[in-house]
Amino acid sequence: MGESRTLTKRQKSSLTGRLAAIVTALCLASATMAVQTPPSSAASGAAGERVAEGRRTAHISRTEYGVPHIRARDFDGLGYGYGYAFAQDNVCELADQVVTLRGERSRFFGGDAQSGQESDLASDTYYKGLLRAGTVRRLLGQKAPLGPTTELRRMVEGYAAGYNRYLRDTGVDKLPDPRCKGRPWVRSITALDLWSLVYDVNGATGAAPLAPTIGDAKPPAAGGDGTKAAATSGTRAAVALVQGRRDPAAAAFGSNGWALGRDATRSGTAMVLANPHLPWVGGNFRFYQVQLTIPGTLDVSGAGLYGTPLVLIGHNRELAWTHTASDAQHASLYALRLVPGDPTSYVVDGRTERMKRRTVPVAVRDKNGELSTVERTLYTSRYGPVLSVGWTTKTAYALRDANADNLRSMNTWLAMGKADDLGELRAAQDTYQGIPWTYTLAADTGGDTYFTDSSSVPHLTDEQLARCTLPGSEEVPGALDGSTSACAWGSDPDALVPGVHGPSHQPRLNRTDYVANSNNGPRYTNPQSPLTGLPGTYDDAPRLGQRAQLGLDMIAGRLAGTDGLGAPGFTRSTLRASMLGNRVLSAETGRDDVVGMCRAHPDLKATDGTEVDVREACAALARWDTRADADSRGAALWTTFFDRLLETGPPDTWRRVPHDPAQPLTTPRGIKGDDVRVRRALADAVQDFAARDLPVDSELGDVQKWAGIPLPGCNGDKGCFNVLEAGPDSGTGTPAAGAFGTSFLMAVELTPDGPRTHTLLTYGQSANPASPHYTDQTRLFSGKKWVTERFTAAEIAHDPALEVITLRD
Structure with missing residues (x-):
């Protein structure tokens, strides 16, 4: 024997x-x-x-x-x-x-x-x-x-x-x-x-x-006053991103991520939902779906960003994970106090330091096709590179990036792809400390879930932030004081590189029900176990946004069985249905207020003073099911109205119930129908539709398309979980006609018999308009359909569309 x-x-x-x-x-x-x-x-x-x-x-x-x-x-x-x-x-x-x-x-x-x-x-x-x-x-x-x-x-x-x-x-x-x-x-x-x-x-x-x-x-020209032209909107958005401040007008990075444990699913097995929100145009942050297999060493499936050599969001047989953009700070801007008469020298602790210079030759082709070389100069301080924005005779601004020494990210993701359970995933992140700017949400076959912000975050105490943050300029508000070393980054003994928080100070949470994030900071990863007491660099905005509130409400409704999807607990089908249910929280809590207002006041004054008949618009909103499906009638009008309303001032001033820290999951809500700004916003929205020769009850997909395909979803600031921003001409190949939002979708269940996964790459595998895979999955997305993943060798071999190439070099 x-x-x-x-x-x-x-x-x-x-x-x-x-x-x-x-x-x-x-x-x-x-x-x-x-x-x-x-x-x-x-x-x-x-x-x-x-x-x-x-x-x-x-x-x-x-x-x-x-x-x-x-x-x-x-x-x-x-x-x-x-x-x-x-x-x-x-x-x-x-x-x-x-x-x-x-x-x-x-x-x-x-x-x-x-x-x-x-x-x-x-x-x-x-x-x-x-x-x-x-x-x-x-x-x-x-x-x-x-x-x-x-x-x-x-x-x-x-x-x-x-x-x-x-x-x-x-x-x-x-x-x-x-x-x-x-x-x-x-x-x-x-x-x-x-x-x-x-x-x-x-x-x-x-x-x-x-x-x-x-x-x-x-540097400013000699003899000048050193004033600069106002920063572009792109620069302001970049500065806000670097400082960990979300610019509502800028589509930067976002995502929804859920890890559901054994206590949240009917089967008692873990599930993971991945829903990153990134630009659809431009190769830098588009996803590509792939499975990578070395028998006995690696077998991981999911998606990676264009040109990166690994799966960054995905699963193997034992483990699944996703990422959402971290709201933590990953860089600092330092205000340099310049030496009078020398705008390339600055003062630290009373001593003068000169900026370092590097001459860079750049080849430039003129309109006649002739090449010439232009000599350019880069300026660097002790903190990092100096920016053009805000550089006067008195002040300049420099950037210190926590990822300036980071190639470790790929080490981390490869080790995560090999991990057998959450313990090994955590060990991978602690060993290489390379996750650059995202949260991680994961689950394993044991039915456990895990959340962490293991990204590179500057080691700044709350006392430093309070003492060192300066009013700054209009272009660079809230920079740190670079004139004293007391405002420099500290470090942790367990940090692999100096200047950042080590694993012992990173927010982490293990649960057997769920962890969730919609770019809302770590605090309400699971409201039953709030993560508090974190440094301000991790959690400086504990207030939940509309999208985060909706995500947590969707989970609560599914666990209670009150969402209309059947008995309590998640299944693979209800997970997918939740993701593409296209609920709009702002409409669920405020549509009836607006309808009541416009029924009582069918003629409203627009911003330009014109009196606008809103009867048809009012009826369209009343009939609307408050969903942002591609064929929803009323969603397009609501999103236009709400955009106008957001431009009028802080939401709490026109909300029927303003934000209450004691009710973080349900406030603010409602809309003040008697507020003149609300009435004006609806009149302006109706005018906007008339100017575009669109009926007020146009389907959402009539005004939101990619390569002619109607798209569901809306912006997260309106309380859409399925984030999508696009125009009627999207997909024409020009950046101005781009789209942003839901990109790679993955819903995976880690069963004892192996992973059962559905995916969707909303813009297809190829950015080539001539490819059959340019919009094939976009059509699926429009119709709320998913792709059944083929993971095992047998599943792959039995695909009727199978094509095989063997390469030897």
């Missing part, structure tokens, strides 16, 4: 991986495979596969909606397959990102070309400066945990090689995407380019949004 023993989780994982490989081989042998035509340089392999000889090997199995499942024997091959698959779908996006990261936009597009609201020349100056300073190379020179692990280095090298293989096989002149076909800026990439991209993503709440402001910084 053989010895009987219990397998550990890791041994089970290894055995499962070996069995999966066997099942895959057997299933693929019998599957009908649709593949690309091999190039002349490729040798033919098994029937239906494309094979070329070499040291890296990867299998790319694409299932319905173009989702690639990459399988390899090592990290070199895994990266190789991932880079190749991504290039097939989004070669233009990564090529364009690399142009930015190399500081070459002015070279290819001209110095007057625009990136958002700032000039390319200023952006190029910042990124050229990073390269000349060797910032990313220096971080790559460190050993793990500070630098990347060996596995990750191989993964990134393979990714670059896979992307370049696609370019070589296809040819730039024959690329399927007309936006970059034959363009000189589409070139091979390097591992350094990818690590630079990772570094830029990590700085998304620090240096990255201020890149043009850093690149354009220069």
